[in-house]
Amino acid sequence: MAKKLKIRDLTLRDGQQSLFATRLTQEQVNRVLPYYKKAGFYAMEVWGGAVPDSVMRYLNESPWDRLKSISDAVEGASYLTALSRGRNLFGYAPYPDSILEGFYLEAIKNGLGIMRIFDALNDLNNVKSSIEKINAAGGISDGAVCYTVDPHYEVSFSDKLKSFFGGPKTPKPIFTDDYFVNKAKGLEKLGAKMVTLKDMAGLVTPSRVASLMPKLKSALSVPVDFHTHCTPGYGLASSLMAVIHGVDILDTNIWYFGGGSAAPAIELLYVFCTKLGVEMDVDMEVVGNIRKELEGIRKELSAYDLVKSFPKAFDPLQDTLPAEIDKQFDIAIEAAKQNKEQELLDACHAIEEYFNFPKPNLLVKEAEVPGGMYSNMVAQLKSLQAEHVLDDAMKLIPKVRMDAGLVPLVTPTSQIVGSQAVSCALDKLKGNPEYTTVSNQFIALVKGEYGETPVPIDPAFREKITGSRQEKPYDMSSYKAPENPVLPEYGGVKLAENEQEYLLLELFPNVATTFLKGQKAAKYKAVEPEKKAEEAPVADEVPVAEDPVTGSVIDAPMSGKVVEIHVKEGDEIKKGDVVIVYEAMKMENDISSPMAGKVKRIFVHVNDIVMANAPLIEFEE
Known part of the structure; x- marks a missing residue:
């Protein structure tokens, strides 16, 4: 048979x-x-x-x-x-x-x-x-x-x-x-x-x-x-x-x-x-x-x-x-x-x-990396108009991978290692030491939050990246369930109305929020199209600074998306405080304030897409 x-x-x-x-x-x-x-x-x-x-x-x-x-x-x-x-x-x-x-x-x-x-x-x-x-x-x-x-x-x-x-x-x-x-x-x-x-x-x-x-x-x-x-x-x-x-x-x-x-x-x-x-x-x-x-x-x-x-x-x-x-x-x-x-x-x-x-x-054969990882690196460098550092970034992959515990290259580690190799190549191009720029995901990987790596990470390298020589697994108690707000503009329904929708919100907070709001808006407007269209709020536009910028400014390090804003206008902040979490090259990066001072203006909102060197925050003079 x-x-x-x-x-x-x-x-x-x-x-x-x-x-x-x-x-x-x-x-x-x-x-x-x-x-x-x-x-x-x-x-x-x-x-x-x-x-x-x-x-x-x-x-x-x-x-x-x-x-x-x-x-x-x-x-x-x-x-x-x-x-x-x-x-x-x-x-x-x-x-x-x-x-x-x-x-x-x-x-x-x-x-x-x-x-x-x-x-x-x-x-x-x-x-x-x-x-x-x-x-x-x-x-x-x-x-x-x-x-x-x-x-x-x-x-x-x-x-x-x-x-x-x-x-x-x-x-x-x-x-x-x-x-x-x-x-x-x-x-x-x-x-x-x-x-x-x-x-x-x-x-x-x-x-x-x-x-x-x-x-x-x-x-x-x-x-x-x-x-x-x-x-x-x-x-x-x-x-x-x-x-x-x-x-x-x-x-x-x-x-x-x-x-x-x-x-x-x-x-x-x-x-x-x-x-x-x-x-x-x-x-x-x-x-x-x-x-x-x-x-x-x-x-x-x-x-x-x-x-x-x-x-x-x-x-x-x-x-x-x-x-x-x-x-x-x-x-x-x-x-x-x-x-x-x-x-x-x-x-x-x-x-x-x-x-x-x-x-x-x-x-891909010679580099021995996933095709998607390679194409992501190319796309990231094109967006930064830095395609010329691709060869350097590819050569850095084995080193970055080894530093991070010789992780297999598959989602999400392929993106984490690939993006970090790109960042290291850009650091070298600017005359900075490697790992001057590190993503939050790379920090979490080196810290131990993703789990046990195939090869132990050098404690000295962990200290360099995370500030501590000690491995720290992910603390499940730190997990924060996403908010499920009521949407008065769409008849007072909740953003997630059932178990399926809330699971989407937990897994994909940003994407699911946009998707579910769209679903609720469409359903609401379908009930009374003309009335609801009049009542539906107009999305806020990204504020544009009309007054000249006179104070010190924190600029976007590269093109990407604003994920979180940790300060508000009028806040007194210290040097080193994290003011914005910024997504670039599919990785999240903390933007720390290079100075102490009082926040005068914030030029962006959460989910805004901004270009490299765009102003994010202005300080009072």
């Missing part, structure tokens, strides 16, 4: 997030749901990750409605799955167990079947509570081990001489096969019903899969899932290697949402499985119907398309491959069986090139 391979389809979550900035609308999702009900996927990843934030922020849609609508349409034909960051859920800050429990209960009630849980540090303590609560709520906990690699260290000739004569040596490898196997065993011991090797950056090579997958299968009694991306060019070959070495569940996307920075296309894996005698447990005829719909949907998403080129149309059930391409599939299989990695990669790249999938991103 042929071995059956289960498929987790990522198209509606990770696929669209990787390729189209999570802009898939509910109307577009609805077009493919009737087919998904018949496709027979083991699981469909439809929620979590960036979806809850993005559907509110960009599409003005409810994340809960997205999940419930898919559940109603699929009617249990496939498990619906989501991705969460353990105790951080979908955000950057840890949450109390009460919020985790309420969130998981609500998600499972609305149709969620499997919750994939990962922690950016691979700290098992950060996922323990989520595994317990998902299982208790009747869901399936999927514990994910984040794959990463040891950084490349630039070793000078003098350092080599020092090492030869007994001086400091290059650090020993941390991320060995045993490291990942032990983390996987720990997840199973905590109660995970399945374990995923989550290769978020696409860095796991085929040879590493050949080494690691059999060890995972031998060590675990629960199913093993393999998740990777194609950005640096390993995805298709590594997925084939995972199939050959007995993976139970494989993550794929459907044709027009696959390849590039996403997971590989199911159609290519289907050809491999057919040749291997492995039965892919999916109705590929129905998958073809979804594929046809996705072609049109991708054209509609062209404004957000990161690739801008379509894969060549292909139906593996009907189309005959050219002899030379069919031969490449055979070459790839034989090379995989013999663990001849370069031959395997060459064959897979030839296949992808024929079908017009993106070529490997060599910058």
